[in-house]
Amino acid sequence: MKYIQYGKTGMKVSRFGLGCMRFPSDKKEAIEMVRYAIDNGVNYLDTAFIYKDSETITGKALKDGYRNKAYLATKSPIWNINRHEDFEKYLDEELVRLGTDHIDVYLLHNMNHGHWEKVKNFDGLTFLDKMVKKGKIVHKAFSIHNTLKAFKEIVDTYDWEMAQIQLNILDEFQQVGVEGLKYAANKGIATVIMEPLRGGYLLNTAPKEVHDLINQYPEKRSLVEWCFRWLYNMPEVSIILSGTSSLQQLKDNLKIFEYATPNVMSEDDLNLIKTIREAYEAKKSIGCTGCRYCVPCPRGVTIPEIFKLYNSQQLMKSHVIDKVVYKSNFVPAGSGADQCVSCGICTGHCPQTLQIPELLQKVHAELME
Ligand code: SF4
Numbered sequence: 575m576k577y578i579q580y581g582k583t584g585m586k587v588s589r590f591g592l593g594c595m596r597f598p599s600d601k602k603e604a605i606e607m608v609r610y611a612i613d614n615g616v617n618y619l620d621t622a623f624i625y626k627d628s629e630t631i632t633g634k635a636l637k638d639g640y641r642n643k644a645y646l647a648t649k650s651p652i653w654n655i656n657r658h659e660d661f662e663k664y665l666d667e668e669l670v671r672l673g674t675d676h677i678d679v680y681l682l683h684n685m686n687h688g689h690w691e692k693v694k695n696f697d698g699l700t701f702l703d704k705m706v707k708k709g710k711i712v713h714k715a716f717s718i719h720n721t722l723k724a725f726k727e728i729v730d731t732y733d734w735e736m737a738q739i740q741l742n743i744l745d746e747f748q749q750v751g752v753e754g755l756k757y758a759a760n761k762g763i764a765t766v767i768m769e770p771l772r773g774g775y776l777l778n779t780a781p782k783e784v785h786d787l788i789n790q791y792p793e794k795r796s797l798v799e800w801c802f803r804w805l806y807n808m809p810e811v812s813i814i815l816s817g818t819s820s821l822q823q824l825k826d827n828l829k830i831f832e833y834a835t836p837n838v839m840s841e842d843d844l845n846l847i848k849t850i851r852e853a854y855e856a857k858k859s860i861g862c863t864g865c866r867y868c869v870p871c872p873r874g875v876t877i878p879e880i881f882k883l884y885n886s887q888q889l890m891k892s893h894v895i896d897k898v899v900y901k902s903n904f905v906p907a908g909s910g911a912d913q914c915v916s917c918g919i920c921t922g923h924c925p926q927t928l929q930i931p932e933l934l935q936k937v938h939a940e941l942m943e
């Protein structure tokens with residue numbers, strides 16, 4: 575494992591951070607996975623109040639002396655905050671779930687427009703200062719899927735110690751992008767990368783052209799490795815989170831991070847990434863990351879699953895299986911896109927700013943063909 579300074583905090587962190595969002599359903603395996611990561615040099619765990627039972631499982635994994643071996647990051651559920659006092663109420667609940675008396679890095683979760691307004695209205699920044707004084711949190715941070723402009727405004731508003739952003743080979747110029755990454759790093763703010771593989775979408779929907787490019791390149795690496803390598807090549811990146819969902823996946827990822835040193839890529843390597851990006855972009859499908867912020871839909875529409883199916887179908891157009899699955903499972907079960915009444919609730923939650931109702935209409939028409 576390779577390590578790097580975590581902004582101006584003085585912490586030295588592993589460049590691989592374990593994202594605890596996609597734990598395996600078997601809790602024993604999840605605990606084993608967390609401990610395996612720590613035993614193999616990972617010293618940074620990222621969870622959140624809203625990741626189902628992730629905090630409770632992480633708390634169990636950190637018993638038996640593991641808590642002292644890793645930095646723990648978790649997030650305030652801004653969705654649930656309706657007054658200033660709620661911030662501390664939820665933090666206290668998280669401390670209980672995690673079985674600890676302090677959080678090393680505490681994030682205000684998903685600073686979209688509405689959440690940032692809430693933070694301002696309910697004085698969320700004063701809350702962070704107060705919690706540092708009380709010793710309940712150590713470092714103050716936020717996560718974001720938003721525009722570069724909004725990101726810079728938030729960065730400039732407060733003495734943040736870490737910013738967690740979405741970045742991957744397809745997002746160099748999207749959301750906060752590489753420009754935002756450098757903006758934060760230049761101010762001494764640690765940066766943590768989420769969605770390095772866009773929730774697996776980058777791998778599952780890689781067109782044939784991408785595989786051809788990789789196979790023809792003289793340096794032999796897998797697509798996963800190129801994706802991580804592009805990120806850890808940047809010295810401004812502190813940690814790359816990977817939300818592995820099995821022990822085997824974790825082991826495979828850890829092998830890649832044995833070489834996670836900044837500035838390892840040549841000009842040719844960087845050009846390869848550029849052509850890979852162009853190959854994806856030529857396929858134009860829906861950029862859903864599967865984060866699930868948009869569900870539950872009051873009408874029962876299974877939005878992420880439908881988009882995933884559609885993307886898969888788009889990449890293999892002659893393959894009918896996705897259409898069959900949609901027609902025979904989603905629609906009869908009442909979870910198809912035809913149930914959408916365009917109320918717009920989901921759109922406000924989507925970090926990718928997808929126009930979900932319009933997309934659902936289009937997807938439904940195409941999958942029903
Ligand atoms: S817009 Fe459609 S999919 Fe979104 S929450 Fe409303 S009914 Fe559900």
Ligand code: SF4
Nearest residue numbers: 862863865866868924
């Ligand atoms: S539609 Fe948006 S909010 Fe819903 S899973 Fe996809 S990216 Fe996430």
